[in-house]
Amino acid sequence: MPKITYIEHNEKTHTVDVPNDLTVMEGAVQNNIPGIDADCGGACACATCHVYVDEKWFDKIEKKGDAEQDMLDMAFEPNKFSRLSCQISISDELDGLVVKMPSKQA
Amino acid sequence: MIKTDALVIGAGPVGLFAVQQLGLIGLKAELVDNLDKIGGQCIELYPDKPIYDIPALPECTGESLTNNLLEQIKPFKPNFHLNERVQEISKENNNWKIVTSGKKIFLAPNIIIAAGVGSFEPRKFLVKEAEKFENNGVFYSIKDKTYFKNKKVCIFGGGDSALDWAIELSKFSEVTLVHRREEFRGAEHSASVARELEKEGKLKIKTPFQIKSIEGDKKISGITISTEDGKIEKIDTDYVLGFFGLIMKLGPIAEWGLNIEKKTIPVNTENFQTNKEGIFAIGDICTYPGKLKLILSGFHEGALAARACFKLARPNEKYRFEFTTTSKKMQERLGVKKGD
Numbered sequence: 001m002p003k004i005t006y007i008e009h010n011e012k013t014h015t016v017d018v019p020n021d022l023t024v025m026e027g028a029v030q031n032n033i034p035g036i037d038a039d040c041g042g043a044c045a046c047a048t049c050h051v052y053v054d055e056k057w058f059d060k061i062e063k064k065g066d067a068e069q070d071m072l073d074m075a076f077e078p079n080k081f082s083r084l085s086c087q088i089s090i091s092d093e094l095d096g097l098v099v100k101m102p103s104k105q106a
Numbered sequence: 107m108i109k110t111d112a113l114v115i116g117a118g119p120v121g122l123f124a125v126q127q128l129g130l131i132g133l134k135a136e137l138v139d140n141l142d143k144i145g146g147q148c149i150e151l152y153p154d155k156p157i158y159d160i161p162a163l164p165e166c167t168g169e170s171l172t173n174n175l176l177e178q179i180k181p182f183k184p185n186f187h188l189n190e191r192v193q194e195i196s197k198e199n200n201n202w203k204i205v206t207s208g209k210k211i212f213l214a215p216n217i218i219i220a221a222g223v224g225s226f227e228p229r230k231f232l233v234k235e236a237e238k239f240e241n242n243g244v245f246y247s248i249k250d251k252t253y254f255k256n257k258k259v260c261i262f263g264g265g266d267s268a269l270d271w272a273i274e275l276s277k278f279s280e281v282t283l284v285h286r287r288e289e290f291r292g293a294e295h296s297a298s299v300a301r302e303l304e305k306e307g308k309l310k311i312k313t314p315f316q317i318k319s320i321e322g323d324k325k326i327s328g329i330t331i332s333t334e335d336g337k338i339e340k341i342d343t344d345y346v347l348g349f350f351g352l353i354m355k356l357g358p359i360a361e362w363g364l365n366i367e368k369k370t371i372p373v374n375t376e377n378f379q380t381n382k383e384g385i386f387a388i389g390d391i392c393t394y395p396g397k398l399k400l401i402l403s404g405f406h407e408g409a410l411a412a413r414a415c416f417k418l419a420r421p422n423e424k425y426r427f428e429f430t431t432t433s434k435k436m437q438e439r440l441g442v443k444k445g446d
Contacts, residue, residue, distance in 0.1 A: 039223045039354050041390070041399050045151040046223075046354065070291035073264050074351045076232055077316075078286065079334055106229060106353045 002095035006051075008035045009103040020092065024085035024099060025049040035101030042086040044068055048105040049085040050075040054098035061088055061097075076102050108185075110136045111419040112216040112412075113204050115192050115359075118146020120389030120404030121220035122175040127412035129182030130436050133419055136214075137184055138206055140191040140225035140357075145172035147222055150352060161402055171401075181441045191225050193358050195385075200418070202384060216415040219371065219380075219387040220404070225357045229350035231262070235320035236346075243326035244346045254279045260329055260341055262317060263349035266292040271347065272309060273299055282310040282341055284317070284331055312339065320346060359391075367393055377414035378407050384418050386411040 001017040004027050008014075018027035028036040028049075040046035044067050053061060058081050064072075068087045072078045085099065112128050114121045117139035125135045143149055148168030157166050166174070190206040195217065197203075204212040228246035230236060236244050248254075248271060257279050261272045264285040269292040272283040283300060290297040303309035315331040318338065322328070328342045356369050365372050365381045370393035373379060378386045388411050389404035397403070416425045430436045437443040 040147065040151060043152065043155075045147070045155075048353070069289075070265075073286060073291060074229060074353075104232075 002090050002092060002097070004090065004094070005096075005098040006033045006035070007098065007100045008033075009101055018090045020090055022090050024051065024088040024090065024097070026086075027090060028085065035105070036085055037105040038086060044071055044084060044087055047071045047074040047084060050078065050102055050105060051083055051085045051099040052079060052081045052102065053083050053088075054100070055081060057094070057097050057099075060093065076104055076106060107211045107213055108136060109213045110134050111214060112136075112218055112415045113138065113192075113202070113212050113214045114184075114218045114220055115139075116146060116220040116222060116389070116391075117141070117144045117186060117188070118220060118222055118389065119148055119171055119175055119401050120222075120408055121146070121218070122172070122179055123405045124218050124220055124388060124408035124412060125182060125184045126175075126179045127409045128415060129179065129184075129439060130430065131412060131416055131425070132435070132439060133412065133415055135182070135184050135218075136187065136212060138187045138190050138192055138204075138210075138212075140189070140207075140227070142189050144176065144186060144188070145169070147354075148172050150226055157401070159400060159402060181439060191357060195362050200421075215384055215418040217385045218408070218411055218415070219359065219385065219391055220389045220408070221356075221359060222390045223354035223356070223369070224359065224391075225355060226352040227355050227357075228348070229353045231317055231320075231346070231348050233317055233319055235322075236317075236348075239320060239322070239326055239346070243322070243344070244320070244348070246348050248347070251275060254345060257344040258282075258342060259345045259347060260284060260343045261347045261349065263351075264290045264292065265349060265351060266296060267349035268292065269296040269300055271349065273303065276303055276309040282312060282343070284312045284315050286316045287314045312341075315339065317346075370397075373407075376410070378411040379414060386414065 004018045005015045006028055014033045016031045025038050037048035039048045068084050072082050111133035112135045114135050114137045117137045128135045149172055153169040190208045193207050194205045195202050201213045201215050202217050254275055255278050259279045260282045261268050262284050272281050275281050304311045318330040318332040320329050330340050332338045371380050371387040373387050373392045375394045378388050380387050388407035390399045
């Protein structure tokens, strides 16, 4: 099962196994990892599951769609490595993925 | 003071359907919602997105679902209290006394919380000076545009609100539109109008910039904006407007003594009552073992909560289960009673 590492803003690190086809957001929520709110439940409609993808991983993830790009305008302090974690599906290729949470979601 | 059988908090699909279920069994409802329109997340977040899992509706949109529900509850003539957030509740004999942000007061034996993820509020600037200047130079909505006449105004955001207000205010104010990336997500037409105004020198556009700080003592004197690469610019301005859409916040609900688990309210699945008698929670805001955050689950939850409301609203009457296909009473309430 792919291992995903979530780093909280205070550097607290959580590495958990997340089954394929779940999203990075679901991996955090199901493991009670703080820092990802996901208010809309994964509909790409709220920008409260915003993460910064580790630089080394950013290009390995499927590119973001227009809806996500638009929604990222609403995120707190987005940068070029910003993604909405509900839009990243876990697969074997993402084993070892590292994402960092912003200091707040909203 | 408004007396009613049930006060429904939240005019999303689940709150609307609860009104239908209450109406069928003869209970009157009042609806309160913090948004300025009916439909909740369906209207605010995804009016055009298709929904495929509403029973017997192969495909609909957030908007059409809302319109259909409104049609369905028309016979019950519910009153909507929009732009109102429920602030406080307190027990008064057998009733709950409910006070809204607009100081409306309701008295009802039942409260049904169908508030989704909470109330929608404007997403705010996160620089620390923004709070100090809020409503004194920093705004998230415009009530009277003439307030900005002949002033310097910086507008942040890339959606329709930001574009539309930038275009509108540029007619009589000195406007700078700031957005974090080159593309605007608002209507293409508005974006091209804005670019045209920029060429004519009637509007300044700064991209890809974000706010860094707001300067000023008693009032705003200017702001500093920066790019991701660290390029910094200063802009003299009188007002700063942010249009970043809305965010959902649980808000005052958290202070009513209800059990709260991860921003949701645990309920008894027999009647969707919370830990307080006469307060029910349905839809996304409630939780119980096996809870699914689907609109269809909310409909079921509302049907059961409505029956439980009956007991408290009509303590001396006996509730009788009936079908709309055959119940004359229900058909009368629906306004569809056919002659025998």
